[in-house]
Amino acid sequence: MESRASAPPAPDTARLEVCLVGAGPRGLSVLERLCAQERKSPRWDAVTVHVVDPDPAGAGRVWRPTQSRHLLMNTVACQVTVYTDASVRIDGPMEEGPSLYQWAKALESGTLDAGRETAHDGEVIAEARRLGPDSYPTRALYGSYLRWAFDQVVANAAAHLTVLVHPVRAVALEDADTHTGRDTDSGAPPGAPQTVTLEDGTRLTGLSAVVLAQGHLPARPTGTERRLARFAARHALTYVAPANPADVDLSGIRAGQSVLLRGLGLNFFDYMALFTQGRGGVFTRTGDRLVYRPSGREPRLYAGSRRGVPYQARGENEKGAHGRYFPRLLTAEYIAALRGRRDRGGAAIDFAADLWPLISKEVCGVYYAGLLTARGEPGPATEEFTEGYLRAEPGRAEDRLLDEAGIGPAERWDWQRVARPYAPRDVTGPAAFRRWLRGHLDDDVRLARQGNVGGPVKAALDVLRDLRNELRLAVDHAGLTAASHRGDLDHWYTPLNAYLSIGPPASRIEEMAALMDAGVLDVTGPGLRVSADADDPAGPCFTGTSSETGARVRATVLIEARLPEIDLRRTADPLMGRLLSTGQCRPYRVPHGRKDTGTGTTGDVGNDAAYHETGGLAVSERPYHLIDARGVLHPRRFAYGVPTESVHWVTAAGIRPGVGSVTLEDSDAIAATVLALPPCRPPARGRRPDLPA
Numbered sequence: 001m002e003s004r005a006s007a008p009p010a011p012d013t014a015r016l017e018v019c020l021v022g023a024g025p026r027g028l029s030v031l032e033r034l035c036a037q038e039r040k041s042p043r044w045d046a047v048t049v050h051v052v053d054p055d056p057a058g059a060g061r062v063w064r065p066t067q068s069r070h071l072l073m074n075t076v077a078c079q080v081t082v083y084t085d086a087s088v089r090i091d092g093p094m095e096e097g098p099s100l101y102q103w104a105k106a107l108e109s110g111t112l113d114a115g116r117e118t119a120h121d122g123e124v125i126a127e128a129r130r131l132g133p134d135s136y137p138t139r140a141l142y143g144s145y146l147r148w149a150f151d152q153v154v155a156n157a158a159a160h161l162t163v164l165v166h167p168v169r170a171v172a173l174e175d176a177d178t179h180t181g182r183d184t185d186s187g188a189p190p191g192a193p194q195t196v197t198l199e200d201g202t203r204l205t206g207l208s209a210v211v212l213a214q215g216h217l218p219a220r221p222t223g224t225e226r227r228l229a230r231f232a233a234r235h236a237l238t239y240v241a242p243a244n245p246a247d248v249d250l251s252g253i254r255a256g257q258s259v260l261l262r263g264l265g266l267n268f269f270d271y272m273a274l275f276t277q278g279r280g281g282v283f284t285r286t287g288d289r290l291v292y293r294p295s296g297r298e299p300r301l302y303a304g305s306r307r308g309v310p311y312q313a314r315g316e317n318e319k320g321a322h323g324r325y326f327p328r329l330l331t332a333e334y335i336a337a338l339r340g341r342r343d344r345g346g347a348a349i350d351f352a353a354d355l356w357p358l359i360s361k362e363v364c365g366v367y368y369a370g371l372l373t374a375r376g377e378p379g380p381a382t383e384e385f386t387e388g389y390l391r392a393e394p395g396r397a398e399d400r401l402l403d404e405a406g407i408g409p410a411e412r413w414d415w416q417r418v419a420r421p422y423a424p425r426d427v428t429g430p431a432a433f434r435r436w437l438r439g440h441l442d443d444d445v446r447l448a449r450q451g452n453v454g455g456p457v458k459a460a461l462d463v464l465r466d467l468r469n470e471l472r473l474a475v476d477h478a479g480l481t482a483a484s485h486r487g488d489l490d491h492w493y494t495p496l497n498a499y500l501s502i503g504p505p506a507s508r509i510e511e512m513a514a515l516m517d518a519g520v521l522d523v524t525g526p527g528l529r530v531s532a533d534a535d536d537p538a539g540p541c542f543t544g545t546s547s548e549t550g551a552r553v554r555a556t557v558l559i560e561a562r563l564p565e566i567d568l569r570r571t572a573d574p575l576m577g578r579l580l581s582t583g584q585c586r587p588y589r590v591p592h593g594r595k596d597t598g599t600g601t602t603g604d605v606g607n608d609a610a611y612h613e614t615g616g617l618a619v620s621e622r623p624y625h626l627i628d629a630r631g632v633l634h635p636r637r638f639a640y641g642v643p644t645e646s647v648h649w650v651t652a653a654g655i656r657p658g659v660g661s662v663t664l665e666d667s668d669a670i671a672a673t674v675l676a677l678p679p680c681r682p683p684a685r686g687r688r689p690d691l692p693a
Contacts, residue, residue: 015046018674019196019204021170021575022213023053024060025146025655026641028082029663030211031163032153033092033671036084039158040093043675047161050204052170052196058150059143062215067246069123069138070273074266074314074504077101078133078321080142081657082149087322088660090668097152099321099657100137100145104128134317136505139246166204171574172197173210173584173637193680194636199574209674212617212626212639216244216652218572219564228542228558231532235540240559245270253299253557255279260544260553261303262530263561264310264523265498268303269508271561275299276515283511290510292518301521302553303561304544308433308526309421309440310512311503313448315458322658323453325366325466328390329358335473348481348591349474351488357394359467363460364413365390370456371407413460419496422526430551433525434516441513448506464501468650469662476648477621482590482612489649490614497650525549530558566645567615576617576643583629588618588647616646622666623673636677638670 018034020027031049038047055061073080083097084090098106106112108128124144131137154163175192194207221229225241232239240248245267253259259275261268277283280295342348349355365386372382385405392398402412426436447455452462474480475489515521527547533554534540542558545551568587571577579585589611618627619639626637645651655661 014044014679015048016044016209016675016677016679017048017050017204017207019050019052019170019194019207019210020213021052021173021196021210022060022215022641023051023055023057023150023165024062024213024215025058025082026215026663026667027051027053027060027211027213028058028146028150028153029655029667030213030670031150032082032095033090033664033668034674035153035157035161036095037092037668037671037675038161039156042158042160045160047158047675049161049163050196050207051163051165052168052198052204053165054167054169054199056143056147057165057167058146058148060146060215061247062244063139063143063146064246065121065124065140065143065147067140067143068274068278069127069140070277071139071246071270072136072273072505072508073139073142074136074502075654075656076134076317077104077131077137079317079656080137080145081655082146083657084664084668085657087658088664088668090665091672092668097149100142101131101133101135101321103145103148104131104137104141133321136507166198166202168202169199169574170196171199172578173575176205191635191678191680206680207636208677208680209636209638211670211674212575212637212643213641214573214576215642216563216566217576217643219567220570220572222570225560228532231534231540232558235534237540237542238557239542240557242560242562242564244563245274245561250274250278255297255299257299257557258541258553258555259299259301259557259559260530260542260555261301261559261561262305262528262544264303264305264307265562266311266502266504267563268310268561269504269512271559272301272303272508272512272515272521275301276511276520281520283514290514292511292514292520294518294520298520299557301515302524302544302555303521304524304526304528304546306527307420307499308427308523308528308546308548309437309499310509311499312461312501313444313458313503313506313509314501315448315450315452315455315462316506318451318453319462324659325362325463327358327362327467327470328365329361330355330467330470332470332473334358335470338474339479342479349479349484351475351480351484351493355471355474356488356493359464359471360415361390362467363463366463367413367456367460368402368405368407370454370459371411372405374454374456418500420526427525427546427548430525430546430549433546433549433551434522437523438513438516441509441516445506445510445513448509461500464497468653469660472649472662478590480590482592485590485614485646486612490646494649522553524551524553565615566642568617568643569615579626584634585626586618586629586631588614588616588644590614590646614646616648617643619644619647623669624666636680638674640666640670 020030034049051057053060056064059065078099078101080100084094085096127141174195176195194210196204196210221241229239261271276298279297281298282293284291284293338349338354368389369382369386372385389401392401421440422436427433447457452458480489524544525546525548529545529547531543533543536554541554541556544553568580592610617639620633624638624640625633626639627633642651655663
């Protein structure tokens with residue numbers, strides 16, 4: 001147990017004890033806000049904050065500093081922080097600190113205390129020297145930054161605030177019955193003290209508040225995943241279920257062994273790096289082309305997905321640390337009017353009718369402005385065109401403006417072509433698709449090099465990323481109808497947004513092309529179907545077939561190249577599983593018709609037909625009180641972050657400086673509510689002290 005403790009308080013002092021479950025970036029942010037608020041305006045004589053996480057405090061599991069340095073973030077260094085700034089709307093004090101890039105440069109120059117994690121770590125110092133503001137850092141470096149930030153927060157805490165770190169998992173959360181002094185997972189009064197039980201038997205009792213700030217949690221396998229795992233075990237094959245690639249032991253996969261990767265998103269690129277650079281392969285540049293020099297230890301890689309095309313490369317950053325596109329149509333005022341319509345008894349927001357037309361207009365407007373600027377059109381003329389285009393009705397009015405601007409049909413934005421970039425002739429067979437894909441990868445790198453401001457295509461796609469905050473205002477907390485949430489948001493827009501705007505650095509696309517040229521990697525084509533084949537003439541195997549190119553590959557290793565689905569109902573986390581099974585939490589439900597009460601219900605909890613049930617953890621509106629199976633808010637329990645996906649949208653996005661980070665505003669609100677809680681009612685007299693089991 002790590003600690004930074006002050007002198008123990010006297011028995012009659014006003015005392016607050018808080019438990020943070022999850023010590024990654026979100027848990028760190030709540031801790032930072034608790035410390036900042038209590039230092040500026042002390043409310044308590046003594047505050048103890050228990051930080052519970054089996055992985056390094058500050059970094060958590062996903063960003064732990066010990067992971068492979070071949071794994072990259074997909075955000076540039078200057079756009080990563082943990083600290084507040086003037087752009088965030090918070091009630092607590094603003095306390096600025098270095099971004100990841102600023103920290104690295106200070107570390108390089110020796111003007112920053114390295115802290116325990118990095119004081120003697122040559123790899124960290126070496127990467128800090130190489131890092132530019134628009135470089136993509138390793139996840140390990142980000143983990144070192146988070147560890148340093150955690151140490152700074154603890155070291156600078158007020159003298160009356162103690163931080164205790166428990167490097168184990170939490171397995172249970174209960175209310176203390178103030179009449180009997182016993183812990184119970186049902187029926188205790190709402191103001192009762194909280195008890196958190198840890199995996200090692202330690203019981204943290206007398207807690208005034210518990211904040212759940214976990215990241216991606218383990219999930220029980222689906223029926224399909226169980227069948228594939230059983231098939232692999234029966235036939236001495238290898239099946240890797242959805243997981244963070246950094247957590248997967250790949251040492252048992254041999255050189256030359258055939259590996260089928262299902263998925264072409266960010267996890268695919270992680271596995272690609274681990275199987276190549278991670279095994280000693282080297283990328284070198286010959287002229288303007290990247291070439292892969294194999295080590296001989298690589299497996300033979302095959303990959304595919306339903307779309308058949310990898311996530312698009314991010315445009316090179318030209319926005320600096322704080323730059324973003326500000327909407328001209330999808331404004332906060334427009335969204336407030338939409339939500340007000342429902343509050344007045346009208347219809348909820350329909351994504352396809354109310355939001356998508358404006359998103360499309362914003363994207364196309366930036367694209368066409370970029371085309372005109374690239375041609376040398378003067379700024380005032382381009383702005384005049386953009387204003388006219390944004391006002392124009394879809395159809396003839398838009399076409400007339402484009403004709404007048406000299407933007408012909410071949411240059412016009414086509415969402416169908418953007419979402420499905422190949423033509424029918426490109427998928428007539430495996431060879432045709434391979435030729436098309438190689439050209440597509442080169443084109444993607446070329447467009448990315450043009451930048452996310454100067455390049456018309458990547459500037460337009462970056463609008464999707466910059467509109468996240470506005471979209472959250474619209475869709476969070478049942479802003480959409482249930483049908484629109486399920487069909488338009490979950491099944492259509494969120495995957496499209498991921499494919500187009502949260503892809504890897506251009507360097508990863510270039511590496512993928514080099515691996516195809518080297519014969520290390522092949523891509524099957526769109527419409528990937530995977531099956532377990534016990535009757536293959538060459539022996540039992542997994543097969544991958546493309547429904548469009550007709551390609552068929554066989555493999556002895558199948559890897560699900562994606563993270564587990566966020567679904568409370570399938571959680572394998574012991575704490576969340578117990579909370580769910582005892583009715584202390586519930587999945588979030590989007591109402592089909594009537595106005596949401598703010599608890600994920602419309603007042604009729606028993607009527608399942610009134611809802612679309614998601615896999616997200618149900619919480620109230622900010623400050624995100626946990627909601628139990630009856631729809632009751634718990635005054636001393638809070639949750640935010642990845643497990644609440646569907647209540648909130650794109651919860652995995654990190655904290656960015658200068659753009660009003662929602663995560664910072666959330667953590668400040670949670671911290672303020674926790675510090676303002678009334679004291680717990682003490683448990684019954686004569687209760688025995690809690691001891692580790």
